[in-house]
Amino acid sequence: xxxxxxxxxxxxxxxxxxxxxxxxxxxxxxxxxxxxxxxxxxxxxxxxxxxxxxxxxxxxxxxxxxxxxxxxxxxxxxxxxxxxxxxxxxxxxxxxxxxxxxxxxxxxxxxxxxxxxxxxxxxxxxxxxxxxxxxxxxxxxxxxxxxxxxxxxxxxxxxxxxxxxxxxxxxxxxxxxxxxxxxxxxxxxxxxxxxxxxxxxxxxxxxxxxxxxxxxxxxxxxxxxxxxxxxxxxxxxxxxxxxxxxxxxxxxxxxxxxxxxxxxxxxxxxxxxxxxxxxxxxxxxxxxxxxxxxxxxxxxxxxxxxxxxxxxxxxxxxxxxxxxxxxxxxxxxxxxxxxxxxxxxxxxxxxxxxxxxxxxxxxxxxxxxxxxxxxxxxxxxxxxxxxxxxxxxxxxxxxxxxxxxxxxxxxxxxxxxxxxxxxxxxxxxxxxxxxxxxxxxxxxxxxxxxxxxxxxxxxxxxxxxxxxxxxxxxxxxxxxxxxxxxxxxxxxxxxxxxxxxxxxxxxxxxxxxxxxxxxxxxxxxxxxxxxxxxxxxxxxxxxxxxxxxxxxxxxxxxxxxxxxxxxxxxxxxxxxxxxxxxxxxxxxxxxxxxxxxxxxxxxxxxxxxxxxxxxxxxxxxxxxxxxxxxxxxxxxxxxxxxxxxxxxxxxxxxxxxxxxxxxxxxxxxxxxxxxxxxxxxxxxxxxxxxxxxxxxxxxxxxxxxxxxxxxxxxxxxxxxxxxxxxxxxxxxxxxxxxxxxxxxxxxxxxxxxxxxxxxxxxxxxxxxxxxxxxxxxxxxxxxxxxxxxxxxxxxxxx
Numbered sequence: 001x002x003x004x005x006x007x008x009x010x011x012x013x014x015x016x017x018x019x020x021x022x023x024x025x026x027x028x029x030x031x032x033x034x035x036x037x038x039x040x041x042x043x044x045x046x047x048x049x050x051x052x053x054x055x056x057x058x059x060x061x062x063x064x065x066x067x068x069x070x071x072x073x074x075x076x077x078x079x080x081x082x083x084x085x086x087x088x089x090x091x092x093x094x095x096x097x098x099x100x101x102x103x104x105x106x107x108x109x110x111x112x113x114x115x116x117x118x119x120x121x122x123x124x125x126x127x128x129x130x131x132x133x134x135x136x137x138x139x140x141x142x143x144x145x146x147x148x149x150x151x152x153x154x155x156x157x158x159x160x161x162x163x164x165x166x167x168x169x170x171x172x173x174x175x176x177x178x179x180x181x182x183x184x185x186x187x188x189x190x191x192x193x194x195x196x197x198x199x200x201x202x203x204x205x206x207x208x209x210x211x212x213x214x215x216x217x218x219x220x221x222x223x224x225x226x227x228x229x230x231x232x233x234x235x236x237x238x239x240x241x242x243x244x245x246x247x248x249x250x251x252x253x254x255x256x257x258x259x260x261x262x263x264x265x266x267x268x269x270x271x272x273x274x275x276x277x278x279x280x281x282x283x284x285x286x287x288x289x290x291x292x293x294x295x296x297x298x299x300x301x302x303x304x305x306x307x308x309x310x311x312x313x314x315x316x317x318x319x320x321x322x323x324x325x326x327x328x329x330x331x332x333x334x335x336x337x338x339x340x341x342x343x344x345x346x347x348x349x350x351x352x353x354x355x356x357x358x359x360x361x362x363x364x365x366x367x368x369x370x371x372x373x374x375x376x377x378x379x380x381x382x383x384x385x386x387x388x389x390x391x392x393x394x395x396x397x398x399x400x401x402x403x404x405x406x407x408x409x410x411x412x413x414x415x416x417x418x419x420x421x422x423x424x425x426x427x428x429x430x431x432x433x434x435x436x437x438x439x440x441x442x443x444x445x446x447x448x449x450x451x452x453x454x455x456x457x458x459x460x461x462x463x464x465x466x467x468x469x470x471x472x473x474x475x476x477x478x479x480x481x482x483x484x485x486x487x488x489x490x491x492x493x494x495x496x497x498x499x500x501x502x503x504x505x506x507x508x509x510x511x512x513x514x515x516x517x518x519x520x521x522x523x524x525x526x527x528x529x530x531x532x533x534x535x536x537x538x539x540x541x542x543x544x545x546x547x548x549x550x551x552x553x554x555x556x557x558x559x560x561x562x563x564x565x566x567x568x569x570x571x572x573x574x575x576x577x578x579x580x581x582x583x584x585x586x587x588x589x590x591x592x593x594x595x596x597x598x599x600x601x602x603x604x605x606x607x608x609x610x611x612x613x614x615x616x617x618x619x620x621x622x623x624x625x626x627x628x629x630x631x632x633x634x635x636x637x638x639x640x641x642x643x644x645x646x647x648x649x650x651x652x653x654x655x656x657x658x659x660x661x662x663x664x665x666x667x668x669x670x671x672x673x674x675x676x677x678x679x680x681x682x683x684x685x686x687x688x689x690x691x692x693x694x695x696x697x698x699x700x701x702x703x704x705x706x707x708x709x710x711x712x713x714x715x716x717x718x719x720x721x722x723x724x725x726x727x728x729x730x731x732x733x734x735x736x737x738x739x740x741x742x743x744x745x746x747x748x749x750x751x752x753x754x755x756x757x758x759x760x761x762x763x764x765x766x767x768x769x770x771x772x773x774x775x776x777x778x779x780x781x782x783x784x785x786x787x788x789x790x791x792x793x794x795x796x797x798x
Contacts, residue, residue: 047100073151
């Protein structure tokens with residue numbers, strides 16, 4: 001939302017600089033995201049001075065040029081070549097001196113340099129309207145009044161003042177602040193100062209025939225006000241009005257429409273001007289639309305209305321979707337002379353549903369959806385009527401129609417001073433609390449020593465309970481004024497154990513430390529990427545065919561990232577993503593969180609001192625094992641991975657459920673995602689992991705004071721024997737002292753009998769209570785050899 005600094009001064013006297021006011025607005029909850037300087041004339045006429053033409057001679061080498069000398073208040077006259085037909089001695093003119101930059105009405109700014117024009121030196125430029133942004137005339141140079149002071153800055157002569165535009169990040173609950181009046185209210189509350197009253201003294205009702213108004217749906221339109229104005233002339237708006245709208249980014253259209261836009265941003269009340277002569281039967285009905293009733297909106301689009309839409313209709317047809325968008329055939333045009341001006345209060349829920357149903361977002365719907373002020377409709381109507389008469393002529397030919405059968409009363413409830421202090425955590429005196437409440441425009445119905453009964457205006461739709469008023473008091477009192485205690489204690493800790501965000505961050509740090517990069521993918525994908533179309537979650541109104549389905553797996557999100565990088569010559573990838581998948585079945589919609597990992601290309605960046613080794617399945621398995629070890633998850637079973645998207649792979653199982661599935665991505669999946677080469681992918685079921693690690697208990701164990709011993713064995717075994725079998729035999733043989741078993745070499749070759757392979761194993765043996773002797777170590781090794789021979793028919797090679 002854009003707010004003008006100068007416009008705010010219409011509602012409140014401000015002596016703060018724009019930068020200071022920006023901090024104040026942010027501190028009271030209206031966060032200023034951007035503060036811009038806005039110039040009513042491009043360039044602000046900077047560098048231009050008033051000069052007097054002292055001489056004017058024909059250029060010796062050009063018929064259409066003159067050579068002039070100009071006094072600009074400096075010791076020496078300036079020689080300036082000019083082509084304007086109206087230049088003459090004694091004129092007071094606008095001079096752009098050497099080094100200044102002029103900003104034409106159309107076209108790019110340009111700098112004035114000293115130059116020679118047809119052989120004559122020119123030390124500046126005598127300026128026309130269009131050359132400095134003062135207008136569109138190109139008839140000649142600007143002739144200033146004879147009393148204009150030579151040497152004075154042109155911007156001071158024209159009294160050019162810069163304005164400032166605040167871009168405020170308005171939160172959804174602050175509908176009351178969606179106008180200059182609303183923002184001024186907060187400033188007044190902060191300074192405990194008075195607002196300027198809206199001057200309606202010039203308004204005088206007419207006595208002619210009113211446009212008949214019938215409201216059939218009072219719940220959809222609790223208040224409807226309107227007035228007739230005849231004899232208007234639709235033209236371009238005056239400069240002051242166009243400047244106001246331009247500052248906040250609104251394009252001026254014509255004087256009538258511009259007034260309605262002005263009131264919208266001034267008071268926060270949407271208005272709509274109908275061409276009265278186009279209202280069939282001179283009758284307006286606020287009614288529900290007929291199902292599939294055809295209506296052409298102002299943008300020229302033909303829309304079919306729903307029976308739930310509220311419309312403003314004449315005796316024959318809809319003219320406007322209430323609170324959302326006007327019609328193409330009933331609005332103000334250049335030929336309009338008589339208007340019916342509408343100012344209404346519409347039901348927020350009804351407007352929100354209609355705007356969403358028709359995919360329409362307008363300044364009016366933005367405010368109606370959040371809740372406008374039901375008690376400002378008439379005053380807004382009067383102020384608009386006064387402005388229209390001033391800039392478009394015409395006469396108010398009717399009295400005000402105001403249909404308001406059920407008055408919307410203020411919100412009434414009790415506020416306890418003790419509760420205010422308790423919740424804010426600051427010892428604020430009763431009188432200061434009361435003064436803030438009053439400054440916020442909240443009425444006081446009754447008060448006692450301990451509490452007050454408040455009456456909150458209806459436009460504060462977000463302040464309906466005691467706690468809301470406390471928040472308002474804190475907002476104006478100032479968050480920064482609440483002193484923090486040296487020690488903050490809390491007995492409430494409702495976060496889940498373990499904290500999933502903490503665990504995710506720890507794993508992200510672990511992966512990043514190991515050379516991975518995090519990616520964030522769109523959860524929308526195409527149907528071709530899902531596992532099962534029957535359980536896919538489809539979008540009703542997709543943006544495109546490539547974004548019509550919620551993803552069912554993380555694989556294709558990763559492959560899309562790999563493909564994107566490959567096409568940009570970045571094939572060596574180690575990436576991970578934390579995200580959700582979506583599906584639907586007989587029980588309803590389901591979400592699952594995953595941790596996905598993908599690697600491709602070279603293992604390391606190619607350099608002179610490392611190999612050009614490509615990533616493989618075991619590199620991925622090492623990362624998977626590292627994560628499981630970090631999470632302290634043990635006792636998992638290994639099974640072959642499903643072949644849906646994998647050429648080969650494994651699954652770590654917890655019971656019957658896969659905890660993590662990893663392997664080489666199949667050629668079919670790679671082809672779908674347009675990926676070259678191999679990609680290795682791992683998918684962790686994060687929801688299942690959180691359930692498992694919830695039972696983890698952290699125990700401190702002192703580092704052993706006694707040394708560990710390493711022994712190696714080379715075994716000749718059958719090809720069918722796995723390392724897992726050997727590891728299990730080893731730990732059964734020595735349960736207490738054997739700490740770790742690793743395989744560091746596997747060999748098959750011509751020196752090995754057919755059907756056999758050689759495993760080189762290392763064993764870490766340690767006693768945490770004493771130093772191991774050779775005799776004990778040898779005994780353990782002999783028992784290992786004996787059991788390997790017995791269990792798997794192994795032969796010791798050395």
